[in-house]
Amino acid sequence: xxxxxxxxxxxxxxxxxxxxxxxxxxxxxxxxxxxxxxxxxxxxxxxxxxxxxxxxxxxxxxxxxxxxxxxxxxxxxxxxxxxxxxxxxxxxxxxxxxxxxxxxxxxxxxxxxxxxxxxxxxxxxxxxxxxxxxxxxxxxxxxxxxxxxxxxxxxxxxxxxxxxxxxxxxxxxxxxxxxxxxxxxxxxx
Amino acid sequence: xxxxxxxxxxxxxxxxxxxxxxxxxxxxxxxxxxxxxxxxxxxxxxxxxxxxxxxxxxxxxxxxxxxxxxxxxxxxxxxxxxxxxxxxxxxxxxxxxxxxxxxxxxxxxxxxxxxxxxxxxxxxxxxxxxxxxxxxxxxxxxxxxxxxxxxxxxxxxxxxxxxxxxxxxxxxxxxxxxxxxxxxxxxxxxxxxxxxxxxxxxxxxxxxxxxxxxxxxxxxxxxxxxxxxxxxxxxxxxxxxxxxxxxxxxxxxxxxxxxxxxxxxxxxxxxxxxxxxxxxxxxxxxxxxxxxxxxxxxxxxxxxxxxxxxxxxxxxxxxxxxxxxxxxxxxxxxxxxxxxxxxxxxxxxxxxxxxxxxxxxxxxxxxxxxxxxxxxxxxxxxxxxxxxxxxxxxxxxxxxxxxxxxxxxxxxxxxxxxxxxxxxxxxxxxxxxxxxxxxxxxxxxxxxxxxxxxxxxxxxxxxxxxxxxxxxxxxxxxxxxxxxxxxxxxxxxxxxxxxxxxxxxxxxxxxxxxxxxxxxxxxxxxxxxxxxxxxxxxxxxxxxxxxxxxxxxxxxxxxxxxxxxxxxxxxxxxxxxxxx
Numbered sequence: 001x002x003x004x005x006x007x008x009x010x011x012x013x014x015x016x017x018x019x020x021x022x023x024x025x026x027x028x029x030x031x032x033x034x035x036x037x038x039x040x041x042x043x044x045x046x047x048x049x050x051x052x053x054x055x056x057x058x059x060x061x062x063x064x065x066x067x068x069x070x071x072x073x074x075x076x077x078x079x080x081x082x083x084x085x086x087x088x089x090x091x092x093x094x095x096x097x098x099x100x101x102x103x104x105x106x107x108x109x110x111x112x113x114x115x116x117x118x119x120x121x122x123x124x125x126x127x128x129x130x131x132x133x134x135x136x137x138x139x140x141x142x143x144x145x146x147x148x149x150x151x152x153x154x155x156x157x158x159x160x161x162x163x164x165x166x167x168x169x170x171x172x173x174x175x176x177x178x179x180x181x182x183x184x185x186x187x188x189x
Numbered sequence: 190x191x192x193x194x195x196x197x198x199x200x201x202x203x204x205x206x207x208x209x210x211x212x213x214x215x216x217x218x219x220x221x222x223x224x225x226x227x228x229x230x231x232x233x234x235x236x237x238x239x240x241x242x243x244x245x246x247x248x249x250x251x252x253x254x255x256x257x258x259x260x261x262x263x264x265x266x267x268x269x270x271x272x273x274x275x276x277x278x279x280x281x282x283x284x285x286x287x288x289x290x291x292x293x294x295x296x297x298x299x300x301x302x303x304x305x306x307x308x309x310x311x312x313x314x315x316x317x318x319x320x321x322x323x324x325x326x327x328x329x330x331x332x333x334x335x336x337x338x339x340x341x342x343x344x345x346x347x348x349x350x351x352x353x354x355x356x357x358x359x360x361x362x363x364x365x366x367x368x369x370x371x372x373x374x375x376x377x378x379x380x381x382x383x384x385x386x387x388x389x390x391x392x393x394x395x396x397x398x399x400x401x402x403x404x405x406x407x408x409x410x411x412x413x414x415x416x417x418x419x420x421x422x423x424x425x426x427x428x429x430x431x432x433x434x435x436x437x438x439x440x441x442x443x444x445x446x447x448x449x450x451x452x453x454x455x456x457x458x459x460x461x462x463x464x465x466x467x468x469x470x471x472x473x474x475x476x477x478x479x480x481x482x483x484x485x486x487x488x489x490x491x492x493x494x495x496x497x498x499x500x501x502x503x504x505x506x507x508x509x510x511x512x513x514x515x516x517x518x519x520x521x522x523x524x525x526x527x528x529x530x531x532x533x534x535x536x537x538x539x540x541x542x543x544x545x546x547x548x549x550x551x552x553x554x555x556x557x558x559x560x561x562x563x564x565x566x567x568x569x570x571x572x573x574x575x576x577x578x579x580x581x582x583x584x585x586x587x588x589x590x591x592x593x594x595x596x597x598x599x600x601x602x603x604x605x606x607x608x609x610x611x612x613x614x615x616x617x618x619x620x621x622x623x624x625x626x627x628x629x630x631x632x633x634x635x636x637x638x639x640x641x642x643x644x645x646x647x648x649x650x651x652x653x654x655x656x657x658x659x660x661x662x663x664x665x666x667x668x669x670x671x672x673x674x675x676x677x678x679x680x681x682x683x684x685x686x687x688x689x690x691x692x693x694x695x696x697x698x699x700x701x702x703x704x705x706x707x708x709x710x711x712x713x714x715x716x717x718x719x720x721x722x723x724x725x726x727x728x729x730x731x732x733x734x735x736x737x738x739x740x741x742x743x744x745x746x747x748x749x750x751x752x753x754x755x756x757x758x759x760x761x762x763x764x765x766x767x768x769x
Contacts, residue, residue, distance in 0.1 A: 010527065011529060012532075012752075023193055023355060024193075027193050032357065033193055033355070033356070033357070034321075034354055034355065034356045035193070035354060035355040035356075036350060036353060036354040036355075037353055037354075037355075038297050038298075038349070038353060044529035044530060044531065044532055044558065044561065045527075045529050045530040045531075045532065045737050046527055046528055046529035046530070047526075047527040058356070059432045059433075059435035059436035059503075060429075060432045060433050060435070060436040060437075060502070060503045061321075061350055061354035061356065061429070061432060062350060062433075062502060062503075064502045064503055064504035064515070065504055065515060065517045066504075066514075066515030066516055066517040067504075067515060077524060077525070077527070078527075080520040080522060080524055081524050081527075083518060083519060083520050084517045084518070084519050085517075086517075086518065087515075088516050088517070088518050100740050101525050101526065101527035101528075102527075102528070102530045102564070102565070102566075102735060102737065103525045103526055103527075103528075103565075104525055104740075105732065105735075105737070105739070105740050105741075106565055106566045106732060106735065107741075108525075108565065109523075109525035109526075110525070111525065112522040112523055112524070112525075114522070115520070115522060118520040118521055118522045119520050121520075121521065122518040122519055122520050122521065123518050124518060141751045142751075
C-alpha cells in the first residue's frame with residue numbers, strides 16, 4: 001500500500017530537512033521512496049511544499065488533490081492552502097504558528113481568523129501543536145522542523161529508534177543534541 | 190549500491206562513473222545541483238563559467254582535445270549557448286560531449302516555459318530524457334557512449350520534477366578512460382562554408398543512422414520501452430509524464446515510453462499505435478511528439494484533450510483519459526497568496542528604497558532575487574526579460590526617451606552583469622548613452638542558491654582566485670572614473686546620494702551597490718532590532734520596504750526576532766526613533 005506525506009510551510013522554515021529525515025527513515029524501512037521538492041525562487045519566504053511518497057513501487061513523484069495520507073504543516077495558513085491535497089480521511093498535523101504573508105503585512109489581504117476551526121469543519125482529522133515554544137525549549141527556534149517531525153513520527157507506526165537514527169544522519173554534528181532534544185519533545189507531545 | 194538521489198545528484202554520479210574529466214556550467218534552476226555535485230568529485234575538473242555559451246565552448250574544447258566533457262544549463266541558458274550548439278552538431282566531437290538542459294514546466298523558477306526539445310530537432314542533435322534518478326544516472330552514461338559512437342554532442346533533457354525529485358538510483362564505479370588522441374582535421378573542425386557544406390551531408394546521414402538506432406537497438410537496451418497491458422488505451426510518452434501516466438492509468442493502458450526524444454522512431458510508434466484502440470500522446474509543453482506522429486500519418490490524440498500550459502500530473506491524466514476525479518475537502522476561508530519576497534536583511538531592499546527617494550521612475554530589471562523588487566510594497570522594477578537585458582534595454586529606452594534618462598536606471602546583479610550585462614555596458618559607453626546602470630553586488634550568485642562567480646574571488650571548489658574588479662571593468666569599457674559611485678545599501682542616505690550623483694552625471698554612469706547577501710555563512714549579523722511601543726506612532730513608514738520580519742499588531746510595528754538580522758534599514762525610516 002503506497003502512502004503519501006506532504007510537508008508544507010513557508011520558505012526558510014526548514015521543510016527540506018524534515019523531508020530528508022523522513023526519506024532516510026523510509027529507506028531504512030526498505031520502502032521504495034520518491035521525494036519531490038522545489039528549489040530556487042519559490043524558497044524566499046513563499047509557500048513551499050515537499051512531496052514524500054513510499055511503498056512497493058512509486059510512479060509519480062508528486063502528490064495531487066485528494067491523495068495525501070498526512071499533511072505536516074509548519075504554519076496554519078499553509079495547512080489550509082494545501083488541505084485539498086489530502087484524502088478526506090487523512091490526517092493534518094499542524095503547527096499553530098502564524099506567519100503573515102506579505103499581502104497581509106502591507107494590508108492588501110487579511111490573515112483569516114479560525115483557520116484551524118475551518119480545517120476541522122471541512123472534516124479533517126487534525127492534530128494541532130504550538131511547535132515554536134517547544135523548539136525554543138529544545139534550544140533554538142530554528143528546531144521547529146525537528147519538533148514537528150517528532151510529532152509526526154508517533155503517527156507513522158515506525159519505531160522511534162529508526163527516526164532517531166535518521167535524525168543523527170541528517171543534521172550537522174554540532175546541532176545533534178539540540179535536534180535530538182527537539183525530536184523527543186515533539187514525539188512526546 | 191542503491192541510493193536515494195536527487196535527479197541532479199544522479200546525473201553527477203553518472204558523470205563520475207562515465208569518466209568525465211571536464212565540466213563547465215552556469216547556474217540556473219533547476220539544473221544547478223548537477224555541477225555542484227560534480228564538483229565534489231576530485232577526479233572531475235569542474236568550474237562555473239561566466240555564461241552558458243562560454244561553458245558549452247569549454248566543454249566542446251575539452252571533448253575535441255580528447256576528454257569526456259559536459260555542460261549543464263536551464264532551458265533559457267540553452268538560448269545563450271545556442272550559437273556553439275548548432276555548429277558543434279556539424280563538427281561533431283572527439284571524446285564524448287553531453288549537454289544537459291533542464292526545462293521548467295509550470296515555471297517554478299523561470300521567466301518562460303519554453304520546450305527545449307525543439308533545440309534537439311533544430312540543431313539536429315540527439316536528445317535523451319530520463320524518467321527518474323536511476324535513469325538520470327544510466328542515460329547520462331549512455332549519452333557519452335552515443336556521443337562517441339555517432340560523433341555528435343548529445344543532449345540530456347530534464348524537467349523540474351526529474352531534476353528535483355529524489356528516487357533510488359544504482360551507483361557504481363568510475364571507469365577512467367584514456368584521453369582520445371587529437372589529430373589536426375580542419376575538414377572536421379573548421380566550419381568555414383566549404384567544410385560545413387560537406388559536414389551538413391554527414392549530419393543528415395547521422396540522423397538516419399540514429400533513427401535506425403531509435404527504432405530497434407534503443408528498444409533492446411531499454412532506452413525506448415514498450416509495455417503492453419490493456420490495449421484499449423495506448424500512451425506514447427516520455428520523462429516525468431511516463432510516471433504520471435503509469436500512476437493514473439496503471440494496467441488500464443499500454444505504454445510506449447520514449448527515452449530518445451531526438452530523433453524519434455517512426456515504425457516503432459506505428460507498430461505500437463496499431464496495437465491500441467485509442468492512442469494518446471502525453472507530453473508537457475509543446476506538441477512535439479504529437480506533431481511527429483501526425484506528420485507520419487499516425488492517428489493520436491494529444492493537445493486537443495490536454496494542454497500546452499503548465500505541468501501535467503496523474504490527476505490531469507486520470508481526468509482526461511478516464512474521466513475520474515478524486516474526492517477532496519476544502520477549508521471554507523479566503524486564503525491570501527504567499528509569493529516569495531526579498532529575505533529579511535536583503536541588501537537589495539535598501540537600494541530599492543534609495544531609488545524611490547532619488548526620484549527614479551523607471552527601472553529596467555534583470556534575472557535574480559532583485560526581480561522580487563517588482564512586488565508590492567517595493568514595486569520598483571518595470572521590466573524583466575532575460576540575462577543582461579536590464580543594461581542593454583535601458584540604453585534603448587534612453588535613446589527613445591532621452592528626456593526621461595535622469596529618471597531611469599537599470600539594476601543587475603554581479604553574476605548577471607558578468608554573464609551578459611557587461612556587453613550592454615560596453616554598448617552604453619561606445620554609443621554615448623546617458624544611462625545609469627546599477628550593479629547590485631551581493632558577492633554571490635544568489636537566487637540559484639549561492640554559487641561563486643568571477644567577481645567573488647573563489648572557484649566552485651572554494652579555492653581563492655582572481656576577482657573581477659567591477660570598478661576597473663567599468664572604467665575599461667569607457668565609463669569615466671568620475672561617473673562611478675560605490676554605496677552600501679544598508680546606508681539609505683549614502684545610497685540615495687550615490688544614485689542622485691549618477692543621475693546628474695553627464696554621460697554614462699555606474700553605481701555599485703555593494704553588500705554581501707545576508708544569507709552567506711560568513712556574513713555576521715547584528716542582534717535583532719525591536720520596537721519601542723511607547724515611541725511607535727503607527728505611521729507604517731517601516732512597512733514601505735516590505736521586510737518580512739516587520740508587521741503591524743494593534744496599530745504598532747513589531748519585529749520578528751527569529752527573522753530580523755539587524756540590518757538597520759527600517760530604523761533609518763523611523764522618524765520617532767522607535768526601532769533600535
